[in-house]
Amino acid sequence: MFYTFGGRSLKGAQNDLWGFNLNTMQWNEISVSGDIPAPRTLPAFTKYKQNGKLKFAIYGGIGLDGDEDSLVILDVANMEWTLMPASGNTPGRLTSASLQYFDGMLYLAGGVDDSIPINFRYNDEFYQYDLTKKYWKKIGNPSHTYTHRSLAGSIVYDENFYLFFGWSDKLGRDVSEISKVNLNDINYEWISVPVLDNSYSVTLLRDSYSFISVNSSLFIFAGYNMTSGNLNDLAQFSVSGFPITYDCLSELYTGPSARSHHVMQVIEGNIYIFGGDAKGSKLNDLWVFDPETEVWEILFPDGDVPTPRSHHSSGAQGNVMYIFGGIDQSGVLLNDLYQFDATSNVWKVIKSSNLNLPSARYSTCAVYSIPILYIFGGMTTAGVSNELWSYNCGLNTFSLISSDAPYRLYYPRCAVDTSATTFFVLNGDAERQESIGVLFSFNFSSKNWKILKQPETPKRNKSDGVAILIGDFVMYIGGHQWGTDPISSVYAIDLSNSFQYIDYPSTPMHFIGSAFAYYKTDLYVHGGVSSTKSFIRISIPVVNFYKISLKQFCTNESCPAPCSPGTYESMNGCKPCEKGTYNHEFGKPVCYDCNPGTYNPNIGSNTVRECFPCKEGKFNNLVGQSKCKKCSLNDYCPSGSSSPQELSDILSYTWQQPINYKEHSKEASDMNKKYVYTCIALFSIFTALTVLLRGFRNKLKVIDFYSKYHNIEHNSILKSTKNRLGGYFTVAFFIGASWFIYGNISTYVIDNIAETKALLPLAAVWYKASSLNGNITLIVTLIRYGGNCTNNGTCIENLKIDSNKIFNPYTSKSCYMDTNNNCIITYLCNNCEVWTEAEINISLQEPLSYCAGILVNLTSTSSIPNEISSEQIGVMTDSNKIFRGLDPTIFYFIMTPSIFQSVFSLWPDKLYGYYVGISANPVKGSQSYAYELPFSSDLNIKIVMDKNEFCLNTTRSAKQTMLILVSALLGAVFGWKGAMKGAMHYLEKCTLFFSKKIHQKIHLLKMASANKHLIHIFNSKIVSKEAHPYSIEESEENDGLRSIELLFESYSSQHQLFQ
Known part of the structure; x- marks a missing residue:
């Protein structure tokens, strides 16, 4: 049994005694009798055995009405307190002193007496209490005493009382000296004891730590250091030898402070926490936890760090996390959006390119499925919302998808299936904090909401708990009802089995306002608000960090614990995807290899967008690689190269124009x-x-x-x-x-044929033809394209080609991926008439729609029989960048209408077409670095074909x-x-x-x-x-x-x- 007594809570000093059963792992408050000590904190204390009985003694401390000067001893066997007589030379009203037992005596050293003048309150005296005579006695030699200290640890071993380091108000710093006194020496002279490795003064120097003595060892845990602040390491000092030796059993373990209504996300196999509420103070710190080493690290990102906030929502995929909305320190509702890039450790504020934004709100839910961030519900100044919003990171625009969800909820939990076809919403609070346990979904194709599960009993109505979509299961743990009643129940909804409830044993704790994430088969939960069995302390956050294995809920019929995205199932459990691979699905036995021309240096990747294109000057001809190879000096390797190639083979300017008729x-x-x-x-x-x-x-x-x-x-x-x-x-x-x-x-x-050409205004030749058209062929080559380009021999569905101001078209398109990963798109437009400012827009929306260069060939029938007019021009990206993003790369052509007339039977009487020319240099569109793939999308190309105001008239007539x-x-x-x-x-x-x-x-x-x-x-x-x-x-x-x-x-x- 582990016992704890007294201490300070938000209500002040306490005197309750609690016991923790190490077998049942449960706490229980212990009923005591006798002279129950007054509530206090920072008393001197020790445990000992006298006559075979286990005793626990406390002296002094800070009480409700000031410092205490009483000695009270607990008989652990019958849980009875005894107030000991205070006769003799008593120590006074001491706090933070050290108390030890030896041979029927209690010994007291150090501490502070706040009841006397400041120059005299630093106790460096040594006291002895005779448990038989019930008498205090001051012992020791003032000229050979210890350096004053309080909040220090102590141990008695082999007749010696050891006083470890602590805080000295007299010196204004921690005392690094360890002192000892022989308790059988009538002179009680203190001496300093060396430590074998004196680096402890830097790594372990502290005060206010917990300690316990076991035989010749003193274990100290946590404490405070002026340099590092609060500590949580564990060390063992052995006093059996000379000098003293020590061993660090657990290194300093830093972690997020207590908080609630913050967010947690898994990024590349690591767990990130941001913001939250800490007793009314809003936070904007960012922490990362490594599940493999179980170590926290605080990050200090560059860029536009979000303002402190709580009750915000977030979504993450790949190496990117988004933060939306919440409440700031002044209580103002927010609707701003921030993006965090884990690869570059940079925050960025998102400024949407449109003005249609969600109103300020808090307690929304969000989920990120590249390239869309979905945001649902929340509390606004106008009340609870039922709107579903989306933010497209490729277009940099917000869109209102739906405003008629079946429920208005805040504190909802939401998710998107791995195919990104269905959006799920689970539970939440309606008006007046009415908790509703409901599951409904939105289909992105049909644009319809559907209620999947209504609560069967009132106990299903809970909110603000831990809820997550795991494969075919929606798991819900903890939460509250009506904002006042904590709930510890655990259940799942089986989406593959008629949305049936599956109940599991309740947890011993309540998860309310906690941050959570699922990794491998474990659910990680941090913080939240504190609670008792029957009520919630909403203003008091907790620092608890749990790892809950969902394998414990597996049965022969179902198992809501598949391996998470970014991992794969092995004989030894879930393993993170190795470098060069990724997995975006639950429960897969293998991870997918990155394609040639890409690499992935990260472990635990959960999206193909973490297969980054090789940088310029490098290539990769293999699958599943963590790095790329260097290109030789004689070759050229643009971004995303799977093989070296000569520059002339990649990008070239060519043209072909109709040849003038050759007279004989x-x-x-x-x-x-x-x-x-x-x-x-x-x-x-x-x-x-x-x-x-x-x-x-x-x-x-x-x-x-x-x-x-x-x-x-x-x-x-x-x-x-x-x-x-x-x-x-x-x-x-x-x-x-x-x-x-x-x-x-x-x-x-x-030699009887004469050809004449004349450039005439269109108005002058309009009578010859009501429309001027031609067969136009557009060939766009995407150099080192990252996506698939084709699907079963046809163009991918995510390829969109739209034309503007091109009339009477009969169009077709085809796609082809060559051996160098160049995607060749051919667009045919027969009998097309081009008007002024005509354009063709091409958009590719694959997850890896990017390229290192773009080559455009525009060809048209020229009206001259059997002759074409063709221009080809290309452009490459800037160094180490790829074409990807909202702004299209623009190519400018000028289309000169042409008319052909002939009096000979060798050719048609009249033909129409265009002469193609380049009117301006290409303008590069959006470019991204490789690491920006998870928060950029789409590859856009615009072909501008401006119609000339003049027409080329060609006539072939007989000379005689x-x-x-x-x-x-x-x-x-x-x-x-x-x-x-x-x-x-x-x-x-x-x-x-x-x-x-x-x-x-x-x-x-x-x-x-x-x-x-x-x-x-x-x-x-x-x-x-x-x-x-x-x-x-x-x-x-x-x-x-x-x-x-x-x-x-x-x-x-x-x-x-x-x-």
């Missing part, structure tokens, strides 16, 4: 040149054969085409005559005519028509024929003229043969006057007549060539 004038010209060269070659060969071969020359008259045009002499008879000159020019005509025909026809066939071709051919052929006839006429006239001249000269020569002198005159006068190509030069040595004869023979031979 060069080809036609080249062909004409080749034909001309051929004609010249043939005509040259023909001429050479005509000159060199008489037989060939004689046959030319047969092909004479100009037989009717040889009559060149005036006054001659017209007749059709064929000669060799006519045949020669006939051949020249046909060769030239073929060149004209060939050249014109080949040009007509090969068939009529023009025929007319040209006829004109050319007949013109050439006339040219050849004219040339032939001229040559024949020249031949006839020279023939006549030569004959005249020959006749004159014959006449002058008799007179050489006349010939000389003739030659010099006549020949000089005639501009003839054949000149006859005169010299003294020349025979003139012979020269004329030779000239005549030469000309006659040429004239005869074409006759």
Whole structure:
């Protein structure tokens, strides 16, 4: 049995005696008799055995009317108190002294007498009380006494009285010295005793501690230290040897102070506590408890620390906790929202982007299912609420989901199932603190409330207890009714079995206003308001911290204790998920591996969002990894890389525009040149054969085409005559005519298409088409995408594509994930008409919707047959960030309408389309760090397609028509024929003229043969006057007549060539 006596409560000093049965683990107040001591606190005390009887003695202390000076001894066997006579040299009204028993004597040392002047109240004397003679005696040598102290521990061992460290009002500090006196030495001289390791003066120096002596050991627990404040460690000092030795049995264990109406959440396998009410003082401290080491640690986060508050609500998942509303120190209701990031240890105040906010309220319930924080009920200035609100951390907006829940409740408890389809509300207080035990739910798909369970008996009506959804069970422990009656009952509701109640044994304590959380198979409960069996002390919080194993409630039929999210079931119980894994469900035998390109350095993760993308410059090609590998210097690894890759392979700018129509004038010209060269070659060969071969020359008259045009002499008879000159020019005509025909026809066939382009205002071409449309293809590549992208070969349901100011669309979409974890989204829009400021919005809402870069390719039919207009541009994130969040990454394109018209059957008469261009550089949207995944959501892309005010008009027409071709051919052929006839006429006239001249000269020569002198005159006068190509030069040595004869023979031979 463990006993405790007296002490101070909120009502003052007490004198009750309580016993705790170590077998039944129950407290009972002990009935006593005799000279019951007056209520007191801080008396000197000791237990001892005398004559085989166990005794408990107390001396002095602080009573209700001042300090006490009485010695009272309890006979434990019959629980009877005896007031001992106060004769002799009494110690006076001492408090906080040390009392020990040895050999029929009680010895008293230290303490403070507040009834005497301050300079004399520090007792450093030593007293002895003879239990046989009932007599006090002052003993000892004042020159060899101990340093004054109070609130100190003591022990008697082997005739020695040891006085340990305590507080000295005289020195104003704790005394680190341990002193002893030999009780069999008549001089009672005190000496200082060394300790083997004097570091105790730093680690264990204290006062106001609890102590107990067992044989040669003194155990001390807790106390107060000026440096560390309140303590809770346990040490053992052994006085059997010299020097004294000690051992720290339990290190200093810090933890949250007593409080109520605070919150507790599990984050990455650790338990966090925030805020609360401590006897009317609001708190805003943050504590974390490690269930594996069972150690508390106070945190000092950076950022926007929430103001002190109580009665707030919270929700957590991943590495994030949200705090909403509550009551501040001034009693003002709050509606602010804070976010705590456990990875970075930073608080952040949330400022919603919309003005539709919940009103100020307290005692709401909240639950966080990424990316939504749900808030229900609470007490507002207008009364109890039945509203269900949501905060979307990705959109940074509040939304009122419902305002017609079946009950208006404050102090409700709520939860969301693991699939995030149903919201549950359990119990709560209605108006006038009427506790209601009810279970109802809200379906997010149907938007309907449904009452699942009404209370069967009044005992089910309780609130402000411990309630939690665990798999298929809702567990409720403790609580109160009407705000006054504490309840210790425990029950569960089986959601899988017609919502049946399952009752369990009641707890020995009442959980009211406590913070609680479920981890592995244990329910952790901290603090709350104190209570007795029949009433609640609402203003008095408790510091109790419990771990309740729910395995004790398991039966063959049911077990409301599956392993919690963040853990998995093993042969040795629940184990936290290892690094590189996570589990978001109850009762799973394994944890899920993080995908390639991600890592998870944390233990106990309960969401896939804790699989963080590898930082820039690193990659991971394996599953279930706790860290990523470094990328080589020659490779590029953006955030979320599963393999290294060259930068040029990831992000590139490309474009493709319609090619202008290629006219074939060069080809036609080249062909004409080749034909001309051929004609010249043939005509040259023909001429050479005509000159060199008489037989060939004689046959030319047969092909004479100009037989009717040889009559060149005036006054001659017209007749059709064929000669060799006519045949020669006939051949020249046909060769030239073929060149004209060939050249014109080949040009007509090969190079008869002319393309013209004109950029015209839309208003100028509107009459040509009531609508300008085209087939548009948008391909968006999400580089190193973190989500799934596809589901069974199709796009995931969480992919949303919306268009604005795009008309008459017939659309389709497809998705594909390549081997480098790039999600490729293709959006087709056939016969689409784009208007000014048209846009396509893409939103991906998977848990891991993020990427390291975005590549956009926009392609449209351009109206030019078989030609497209395409532009591709991309953008990467800033260093070590990912694209994720509310603001979209925006890509700007300009769409220029185009019209194509043609007169040829090779192409349609008219086509429409767009020329695609980039009008501005992309604007990066929201970016997040990897650790921000649990409180960010969505990946948004906006494609802006602004319509140009001008239209590109393209026309393909014929350079010449068939009529023009025929007319040209006829004109050319007949013109050439006339040219050849004219040339032939001229040559024949020249031949006839020279023939006549030569004959005249020959006749004159014959006449002058008799007179050489006349010939000389003739030659010099006549020949000089005639501009003839054949000149006859005169010299003294020349025979003139012979020269004329030779000239005549030469000309006659040429004239005869074409006759």
